[in-house]
Amino acid sequence: MPVTVLVVDDERNIQLTLSRALSMEGYAVETASGGREALEKISARPVDVVVMDVRMPDLDGLSVLQQARETRPDLPVVIMSGHGSIETVRSAFKLGAFDYLEKPITEKEKLLVAVKNALALQSLRAENAALRREAGLSEMVGGGPAMQRLFDLVRRAAPSEGRVLVTGENGTGKELVARAIHENSRRKDGPFVKLNCAAVPADLIESELFGHERGAFTGAVAARKGKFELADGGTLFLDEVGDMPAAMQAKVLRVLQEGEFERVGGGQTLKCDVRVVAATNKDLQAEVQAGRFREDLYYRLNVVPIHAPPLRERKEDVPELSTRFLAEACERNGRRPMRLARDAVLALQAHGWPGNVRELRNLVERLAILCDGPEISADDVATVLPDARKPRADRFRAGASFHELVDEAEREIILGALDAHGDNVSDTARTLGLERSHLYKKMRGLGIKRGTGE
Ligand SMILES: Nc1ncnc2c1ncn2[C@@H]1O[C@H](COP(=O)(O)OP(=O)(O)OP(=O)(O)O)[C@@H](O)[C@H]1O
Ligand SMILES: [Mg+2]
Known part of the structure; x- marks a missing residue:
């Protein structure tokens, strides 16, 4: 089956020039003269790539892009504009445009390269997804x-x-x-x-x-x-x-x-x-x-x-895992998408992860809930990492009794171990070398109301 490119422009002669250039390369070409017609064709025909103008009288290219995402999230779209403000270009990429071409398109080579790259990306994505689906591995992250x-x-x-x-x-x-x-x-x-x-x-x-x-x-x-x-x-x-x-x-x-x-x-x-x-x-x-x-x-x-190797032996997977967990946590908690600053990722990579992927997942979820801005910094990470030690002088509070300080230290140790084991009390007890019943008693005494028992 030939690859189909949909050309969307309200100017008839541009439609014609682009269509001709693409047909000569062997593509099947569909055309649309406005946003609405484009959406109809995208949902009704086997379109593989879209090349689309931004300014159109009925529905502009950015809106089409946004709506097309809902039905065809993977469809590559190349946007063109003759009066491309930086803002437009930025919005287009934010909405997932694959590429941006400045009008008028005098060199048809640029158009052809953009279309070819879009298709290459598309087939790579499809191949990856198929491989993973086939193996039932779609849930598992790990490119390392x-x-x-x-x-x-x-x-x-x-x-x-x-x-x-x-x-x-x-x-x-x-x-x-x-x-x-x-x-x-x-x-x-x-x-x-x-x-x-x-x-x-x-x-x-x-x-x-x-x-x-x-x-x-x-x-x-x-x-x-x-x-x-x-x-x-x-x-x-x-x-x-x-x-x-x-x-x-x-x-x-x-x-x-x-x-x-x-x-x-x-x-x-x-x-x-x-x-x-x-x-x-x-x-x-x-x-x-x-x-x-x-x-x-x-x-x-x-x-x-x-x-299944421990996370500390495959730290190259930490960035991909944390990005996925962050996106999931934001969605689950109804928060706007957040991102991790580069040094925050480095801080995560430096950690030892005794609780492995489960620990990373819980920690990222906590960050998503506790942090305000759209970006999580290395400092944010340091505040929630269980082994991020506070300076000793800070931990010694004047006025607190020795018993209070011991309680605080115990609480910190137990909370850290619970973090590392995704709140599983049996595993936490095993790690700490305590009887489960003894750990429960301690937790009760310290007012720790976490933990799932099995
Ligand atoms: N490669 C991965 N990609 C994405 N999520 C992962 C990956 N590995 C583990 N997880 C997540 O980490 C958590 C722990 O995974 P899972 O329950 O399979 O671990 P486990 O080895 O059975 O642990 P335990 O020995 O404590 O029972 C789950 O939330 C799981 O979805
Ligand atoms: Mg298990």
């Missing part, structure tokens, strides 16, 4: 080499039926990887079911995995399907698999070996067709050596290992 290697692995592993074990620290995107594998597998139209292995109460393990019949035990007022049955035809995501209690390990192993199970209190043997993807932030091999994880189960789960 480490993430590209990860995307590559996901693309290879996903279409197979092989079990995948995703490893990586907290907040590195293990769950996103698991979802991407499902979305790019033959099972994508089937269910994706998640089970947090660390959070199943000991007496409900069997029921959670395999379901139960009505009356199977006290409290089983109705029959209920287990996760394996729910995931039939799709993917079962075993999250925090390294924290799976021993009793559960034995049961999971059996169903993986035999492909069948019974509901609690049910006599019938059920078959299921489930692909298992597991994730953990623990070193499973070490868990096996320590006798906490069954070796036979480990080998069954770890057919294709995929490691």
